[in-house]
Amino acid sequence: MYKYVARRLAMSVPVVILSSLIVFGLMRVMPGDALTALMGESGNVSPKELEKLRRDLGLDLPYYKQYLIWAWQMLSLNPGDSIFTNEPISVALRKSIPVTVELAVLAMILGLVIAVPIGVISATRQDKASDYAGRVAAITGLSLPDFWLGTLVITFAAIWFRWIPPLGYASLWTDPWTNLQQFLLPAAVLGFRLSAATMRMTRSTLLEVLREDYVRTAWAKGLGERIIIYKHALKNALIPVITLVGGQFGTLLAGTVIVETIFALPGMGRLTVEAILFRDYPIVQTNVMLVAVTLVTLNLLVDLTYAWLDPRIRYQ
């Protein structure tokens, strides 16, 4: 197993390097730079002054030098400062990562809590009213985009209840009650969408497993429904579900920007999008690398989980 993990980690190195080159190149290809964004509409900045500022920020160096400097900073775990705000990127990340991780974890939990039981009910009551209801809910979840659902939720909460989650951000550790109010709705919006795909996958894989010989044998042995479904069938049915959930979690970490924007949460998504708009190269590059590394790690973890779920799987 250790060999397998080492090989997988070695294989991820070129992936990460390639990602870094792509994001570095793309940011440089985009017209405009951080100074242009910062100066905004004021316009009364002479080209000489702009040149000086660019020099001060190292934006006048050849691209390969800029890349090497940044790569070294990443390797030494010091990604540098934002060229827009001068704030150390590590500080910006320390503020935004907990927000996105909390949102993603909560959404994942809510999604699974909704999806797996409904998936099981749908599969075990195939073509009954509860199955149809579950499938309709799943299709609805898949069809409703996050931005629409988020906007709908916040608008109707304001009109009907004169309430929306408190704007701003309160840390889970310092003010858990406010934090819960701030995260519950956005997590539910994200979780509802996630649960749709998970529910459908749970239903279809469980249906497949329930038709396996060993399940029929279990029925024949006179085992109870609960034991057959939860102990024998569900564990095997969950393998593809875990692959899906692993991917979903990675997507969540990288793709919560819309929900973060609607619910005004200061997470990684907003940080990255703002940095892209302002051409804040170091932040964009660092965030993309972080996401790339996270996705590689998550994929590895998902693969490792297979063996725990299915002892027949061997690492080679």
Next chain:
Amino acid sequence: MLTHDPRPVPSRSRATRREFLKRAGWTTAALTPLLAGSSRRRAFAQTASPYPDWMPPSPNPPKRGKLLTRASAWDPPVLDPRLTNSVGLSQFAALTSNRLVRYPYSDEAANTTDLTLKGDLAESWQGSPDFRVWTFKLRKGVKWHNVAPLNGRELVAADIKYCYEQYAKEGVQSFTFQEIEGIETPDKYTVRIHLKTPNIMFPQNLAEPVSIIFAREVLEEDGDLKKRLIGTGPYMIKENTRKVRVVLVRNPDYFDRGRPYIDEYHILSTPDAATRLAAFRSGQSDIHFVASLSDAANLKKTTPAAVIQEYKTVQTVFGLALAQDKPPFNDVRVRRAISMAIDRQRQVDTIYGGHGILGWGIPYFYFQDKMPTAAQLGPYWQYKPAEAKKLLTEAGHPNGFETTLFYYEYFPEMSSQVQVVQQDLKKNLNIEIKISKLDYTTFYGRYADGKWDGMSWGFKTGYATGLDEQTYQYMHSKSTKNYWRFADPVIDELVTKLRRTPDRAEQRALTKKVFEREHDQVTRMWMPYDSGFLVWQPFLRNTGSLALRRNDGYGASTLARLWVDK
């Protein structure tokens, strides 16, 4: 928008995707008759708004205390006023810091267009007979905020000198302050500014919301002002958490004793328009802005107690900018033809729901009392497609030509306007326009570079209030703010003369000439515009927003006089 918007924007917020989708439906519906070739016409008139454009100050004695909150579209990019003029910073910078002089607050103004200069840090000021030397007498006993490293020390003339010299040295305000030849401080409370050329309007430039006085010690300690903004203003920054909130607390040592009235002002970073609206409806935000009459009506339905003020439209901020220093747009006949081929009234009717102006660049109250009529805009601003075609043929383009147009969508209506202009010019002049919609940084980089060809959707800075900013600084061929690429000796002469004309009536007459010349030469092809509506919780007093000074944006300083009646 963009804006965030942590990003710098003119007087509107940058559009979000949701805003776009919401408005796209309305715009599509509005454009339907247009696309179908409707021939409905009517004379230029704005649909009357049921909301007042002037909110008189409260006659009751103000109450101290309470908290004011506002869900804001903008984040401050940095706190350094030398580096940015963005509304994200200006929405509170004029509350933490003062200027030498300022425009009236809402409880002092005679009307919404009252721009009489008032002393801020200066008690009095006087120009020399040739308007090259301006002497300002400072208030005594003004204290910097009582936080390190200033620790409440007294503000003196040397602080003003240092600050203005730094502005001149580098950054976004250098053009204004490089006009200064030298500054003397004969005593602790006197600042004497020598200008390179006469300028009767120089104090106006010092009253712009971006011309705030910052602390020398912070710049010297930090090397920049990106993280700390310490001033002498009515509020102090208690917290500035990017993308979360800015918390301002009352400055107990503020020189205007007894003010401000509100104890704390929280600006909550809320990039999504629907969330800002929901925050207002749920009472989490006390101030809101809506762009259109229909949005105001919708809000009123769900929140009947809301107080709505029409934010008076006195000028257009956006229009069609042409590369007028290059063919074919260096030919005035081409510019006039294009202007006459655009049906502006139809834009007002369909895109702005009848509530908007046809478009002019200089705020009208600088040259006349009433809003210009369509006829006053001149012959080249009337919709006359046949004459336009004739003029373009005379200019040597009987079959039209191909060109490009790039723009950034500051608000959804703008995209509709760009498309309508494209259709008008194709239909009436066979001018084929290839449109590029860009992100803010790309757009701004290309636009400010000033080397582009074809067309762009140009803008004026959102903070501009004074006449000098509106004329000389934008229109003189040598100004670094000459985005529209003016190269008109007549305009140069007029705007220079304006700087040397102290008589108010003469100033108005000269400004009128600038207005007329601009419209005759079609140097900036202004497009219809609507400034929108400000919405307030009913318990707020002294809320009135003044023309060119929206108090949730560049006119924030007036919030120092706002109070809560509950």
